[in-house]
Amino acid sequence: MTAKILDGKATKDAIFAELRPRVAALAERGVTPGLGTVLVGDDPGSHSYVKMKHADSAKIGVNSIRRDLPADISQEKLEAVVDDLNADPACHGYIVQLPLPRHLDANRVLERIAPEKDADGLAPVSLGRLVLGRRGALPCTPYGIIELLKRYDVELNGAQVTVVGRGITVGRTLGLLLTRRSENATVTLCHTGTRDLAAEVRRADVVVAAAGVPGIIKPDMVRPGAAVLDVGVSHVEGKLTGDVDPAVAEVAGWLSPNPGGVGPMTRAMLVSNVVEAAERAVAR
């Protein structure tokens, strides 16, 4: 048996097809959604992600607002750019690409993002709203994971989900999303202090691997038929390597490829958050 593919690339295209008429409706009201990115320094990975985000925007008629800043920019100057985007009516949502160079305080920058313009749902106000169960931008990767599972009819209601990794961008926030009444999953959040990772993974209907440890999920840890999502991004000998051992495909019922799985879904939800922010700005 080999796992069915949770195709993030095709699902992104389907989501874009649904966003296009919403963008057209905004155009009729004279509004073009604008997605901003703030990129500090010249990390090649970050550059390529930001480039992909703007290519996605262009595809569905969303304007790009790009601020590429030198690696040695000061905290004050970076915060001034954030203030500028907060004040720019053409920018409906933006992200500050993470990680930032070490001399900068990322939390202070994220705190400064106007909550209604937080496109990745990672600013403190958005995270607080998620905890409280109030409306707000949802973090793009967890949101994309849930959307991907729903569109392939993978059951979450009552499901046992094991999440590996407690980072804010994926693991910790995914636990919050999955345990909402609307998803209704039971979540086990694993991390470096977990005593028996194999046992936690083995009883899961759905496994989300977001540890950033290449190949940490082995076939003997996966229950036959389980859905396995690979969120790991590591580079081994110059090649993108995920957290899921390729042999898991022989055991799992569903598998998100990497690349081509959760990455494109993250980008789809980012654009979706910006279109939604533009719709809210028009309604105000």
Ligand SMILES: Nc1nc(=O)c2c([nH]1)NC[C@@H]1CN(c3ccc(C(=O)N[C@@H](CCC(=O)O)C(=O)O)cc3)C=[N+]21
């Ligand atoms: N504020 C902030 N928000 C982010 O959302 C954010 C961030 N900072 N910093 C970096 C990470 C990384 N990230 C990716 C998004 C899409 C792909 C993606 O689409 N990858 C493709 C291509 C991969 C390849 O071939 O290189 C794929 O998986 O198929 C990857 C990585 C968003 N991040």
